[in-house]
Amino acid sequence: MRGIRDNCGQGTVEAAVVIPVMFLLLLMLVQPGIVLYDRLVMGNAAAEGCRLLATATSDMGGSCEAFVRHRLAAVPQHDCFHVHGGDCSWDIELTGDESAETVTVRIGNEIRPLPLFDAGAKLLGMTNAAGNLEIEESVTLPTQPGWVASSELGMAPSSWIGAWSS
Numbered sequence: 001m002r003g004i005r006d007n008c009g010q011g012t013v014e015a016a017v018v019i020p021v022m023f024l025l026l027l028m029l030v031q032p033g034i035v036l037y038d039r040l041v042m043g044n045a046a047a048e049g050c051r052l053l054a055t056a057t058s059d060m061g062g063s064c065e066a067f068v069r070h071r072l073a074a075v076p077q078h079d080c081f082h083v084h085g086g087d088c089s090w091d092i093e094l095t096g097d098e099s100a101e102t103v104t105v106r107i108g109n110e111i112r113p114l115p116l117f118d119a120g121a122k123l124l125g126m127t128n129a130a131g132n133l134e135i136e137e138s139v140t141l142p143t144q145p146g147w148v149a150s151s152e153l154g155m156a157p158s159s160w161i162g163a164w165s166s
Contacts, residue, residue, distance in 0.1 A: 024116075031080075031117045035135065038075055038082065042107045042137035045071035049094065049105040054143040056097050065092055068105065079112040083132055098143055108136040 049068040056064055069090060077084045089109060096103035110132035113121050121127045128134055 046105040046139035106138040
């Protein structure tokens with residue numbers, strides 16, 4: 001009977017060791033998932049902003065930036081997703097318009113690392129002075145497809161219309 005009593009608490013002791021380790025491993029997957037989600041939303045917003053900017057005139061910069069900010073609203077307003085700080089803190093740069101050869105949209109922001117990652121990120125020098133991780137996405141696209149740029153008729157749509165009517 002003594003051998004049976006000695007094994008009664010074995011499962012509890014194993015669970016006390018395994019559960020915190022499993023929880024820690026699960027928590028270690030959260031921060032990379034947050035960064036990946038942010039970068040995907042930022043990249044898609046930058047690409048859509050480029051498509052809009054490629055058809056925009058020079059006076060439409062404000063509406064293009066508002067469109068990009070609207071797309072970035074998919075990122076939750078929580079410091080571990082992006083440091084919001086009272087006012088919207090997205091750093092958005094729009095370069096080019098329909099008259100340029102290429103357009104570029106650059107989006108930047110900061111995220112506050114989760115508790116286990118903040119010490120490691122600081123030790124590796126990945127954080128800025130505020131202790132946040134800086135993330136940035138940039139997309140550059142041509143304003144016209146290659147076949148238009150190589151056309152003998154040039155880049156003006158009015159010359160294409162004349163070519164179609166003859």
